[in-house]
Amino acid sequence: MSDSVITLRDVKKNYQGIPILDVPSLEIPAGIHWLQGQNGAGKTTCMKVIAGLIPFSGEILLQQQVSSKKDPVTLRRLINYAEAEPLFPSFLTGRDLLSLYINTKGGDKDWITDIVDILGIQGYIDNPVSSYSSGMLKKLSLLLAFTGNPALILLDEPLITIDTAAVDTLYNLIREKNNEGVSFIITSHQPFDEQKITLTGKLIVADKTITRN
Amino acid sequence: MxxxxxxxxxxxxxxxxxxxxxxxxxxxxxxxxxxxxxxxxxxxxxxxxxxxxxxxxxxxxxxxxxxxxxxxxxxxxxxxxxxxxxxxxxxxxxxxxxxxxxxxxxxxxxxxxxxxxxxxxxxxxxxxxxxxxxxxxxxxxxxxxxxxxxxxxxxxxxxxxxxxFIGHIQRWLNKHFTKPPVLFFIYELLINFPLRIISTKLASTAILWLTFLLLHRNESFDLRGLQIGVIVCALLHMQLMIHHRAFDDTYLSFMENLPIPVWRHYSRMVGVYLLLFLPEILMIICNAYADTSILGIVTTIAIGLSLLVIFRSFLYFPKMNTEIHIRYTLSISFIVLFMILAHYEWIAILLMQLIAAIIFFAKYRKYEAYIESTE
Structure with missing residues (x-):
């Protein structure tokens, strides 16, 4: 078995006293994982917990080294997340957000600039996000998830709202980054094109927990 | 028809x-x-x-x-x-x-x-x-x-x-200037809620103007009077603080995935209120420099900023709704008022800064927006 990219230890998430997620122990190996579950099963909550967006009890370990308790900043540097329905302050431009991500997450600016061109974001990057369509916003959110030098990228419903050319670009990016050692956890209600990316395994969210399938 | x-x-x-x-x-x-x-x-x-x-x-x-x-x-x-x-x-x-x-x-x-x-x-x-x-x-x-x-x-x-109106300037700014996170909330107010920030600032500066008017009518300038005026100014910013929390909850959740240490988040919060308080700071400097020492002006500004920071920090208790927040802010204001009257200004400032920092560092990573039940 390949090395674990992320380990969840006694991870519990309650919301106002109501348990939403309870994962006693889970090790996810490096690779590309498809996170599946019904609507409302808690897929997005899982992703937000792993990305450090919402508080939880327990511990998350990245590559058995970086702990959510001991080194939350490094964990955030190494885990990137793209929301299913991204929401940003209306007055910020794509460039504002990209600069913020590059300034905090680091990474290869030239490479990300190339992706800006490939995804066709260059034409509207200086406009406020309030003028973006849902597809443009989604592309920007996906671009931001590829900034820095992440070890794990979480993509929540990445295939929705973007055009077919962008879907192909996304598959290429996932493949390229995976070849460099980056792991992915992806939720999608649409099946993946297995000729374009090879899935390592599936993760099932049900009954308030996550299991490997 | x-x-x-x-x-x-x-x-x-x-x-x-x-x-x-x-x-x-x-x-x-x-x-x-x-x-x-x-x-x-x-x-x-x-x-x-x-x-x-x-x-x-x-x-x-x-x-x-x-x-x-x-x-x-x-x-x-x-x-x-x-x-x-x-x-x-x-x-x-x-x-x-x-x-x-x-x-x-x-x-x-x-x-x-x-x-x-x-x-x-x-x-x-x-x-x-x-x-x-x-x-x-x-x-x-x-x-x-x-x-x-x-x-x-x-x-x-x-x-x-x-x-x-400002479309051309805005486009130029968007192209040549990257907005730092400390300006996000200020932008939100100026662009999406201009009336809210303008009315708050008008009310706050009107209070200061009235304070100076009353102080200058007396023969001696009592700095404590100005400091009491500053307390009222800080209280007038509560509506903006509630808005600030809602803005952070709704639009800045993505920032929680960024590798930013808590002290920088804290600096950003203090920076936001320093910038918001800038008109009052300038007004205090312009109107009080002839009547009091530099230390007196610094103390007054520090009281205002400390109050704003501690009021905002209390909103990191997720269940702190507007009603409870008003109770806390009024209680703090009264305590600070009596400390000012007793000339314990710097103890009040240090206590407020300390409590604000403790709350922020303890609560920031654990904070999650609380949705009140309608039942």
Whole structure:
């Protein structure tokens, strides 16, 4: 078995006293994982917990080294997340957000600039996000998830709202980054094109927990 | 079937007066409610003769009327940009040019009408008293104020995706200036809620102005009086703090995935309130430098900023709703008030900073928006 990219230890998430997620122990190996579950099963909550967006009890370990308790900043540097329905302050431009991500997450600016061109974001990057369509916003959110030098990228419903050319670009990016050692956890209600990316395994969210399938 | 004008009246004129009811009530009270009924006519005649006989007074009146014209224009432009009003582009765009311009003029005339009535009376008095130049100036300014917005409405109609007024500056800024996170909330207020920040700042600076007025009436300048005024200024910012929390909850959750240490988040929070408090800081420096020492000014500013920071920090308790927050902020204000009166200002400042930092560092990573049950 390949090395674990992320380990969840006694991870519990309650919301106002109501348990939403309870994962006693889970090790996810490096690779590309498809996170599946019904609507409302808690897929997005899982992703937000792993990305450090919402508080939880327990511990998350990245590559058995970086702990959510001991080194939350490094964990955030190494885990990137793209929301299913991204929401940003209306007055910020794509460039504002990209600069913020590059300034905090680091990474290869030239490479990300190339992706800006490939995804066709260059034409509207200086406009406020309030003028973006849902597809443009989604592309920007996906671009931001590829900034820095992440070890794990979480993509929540990445295939929705973007055009077919962008879907192909996304598959290429996932493949390229995976070849460099980056792991992915992806939720999608649409099946993946297995000729374009090879899935390592599936993760099932049900009954308030996550299991490997 | 209703005519186009009736429908446009409903969309623009009626909405304008309904949405600005509070503004007009205050204005009506100031113009007609503060004067004895028997002296009302003389009061207004004196007021009009005042600006007909004084160029500087007339310029102030021209400024006020133009400000009202800007308010009217901003309302029409905002309506054109609002979701749900897209149909105006296709419908107004289908009307022949001459007729459409008459419709724009009709809208502008109706919402600018209060000024036109007052200016019309002023022109009549000016002509009766052979004050030709003021009559021409008042007439010209008000005609211009009715006409120039039409050009803007026409331009907007053919460029629906362009934001005018500050659009060019904004585009230039967007291209050449990357907004730092400390400015995010300030941008949110200035762009999406300008009335909220302007009213807060006006109220806060009015309190400071009143404080200085009262202090300068006394023979000796008691710094504690100014510090009490600053407490009231800080309390006036509570509405902005609640908005700040909602803004962070809704739009800045993505920042939790960024590798930013908590101390930098804390610095950002302090920075936001330092920037928000800047007008008051400048006002304090300008008005108090002759009456007190630098230390006195620094102490006063530090009290204001510490209060703002501690008030905001309390909102990192997720269940702290507006009602509970008011209780806490008033309690803190009273404690600080008594500490100021006893000359324990710096102990109060250090305590507030310490408590604010402890709450922030303990709560920031654990904070999650709390949705109150409706049951």
């Amino acid at each position: 209703r005519t186009t004008r009736q429908i446009l009246s409903k969309i623009f004129t009626q909405r304008f007066y309904v949405e600005n009811l509070g503004f007009f009530l205050v204005l009506f009270y100031l113009l007609f409610g503060t004067v004895n009924g028997a002296n009302l006519l003389n009061y207004h005649l004196s007021l009009i003769r005042g600006f007909l006989n004084s160029t500087s007074f007339l310029l102030i009146m021209v400024g006020i009327w133009t400000a009202y014209a800007l308010k009217c224009t901003a309302f029409v432009m905002k309506t054109l940009q609002s979701p749900g009003y897209d149909f105006l582009y296709t419908t107004m765009g289908s009307i022949p040019t001459g007729e459409r311009r008459r419709h724009w003029l009709f809208i502008q005339f109706n919402i600018y009408l209060p000024v036109l009535i007052y200016a019309g009376i002023a022109i009549f008095i000016a002509i009766s008293s052979h004050k030709w130049m003021p009559a021409v100036i008042i007439g010209a300014v008000n005609i211009i104020n009715c006409v120039w917005p039409l050009l803007l409405y026409e331009k907007k109609l053919w460029n629906p995706d362009t934001i005018f």
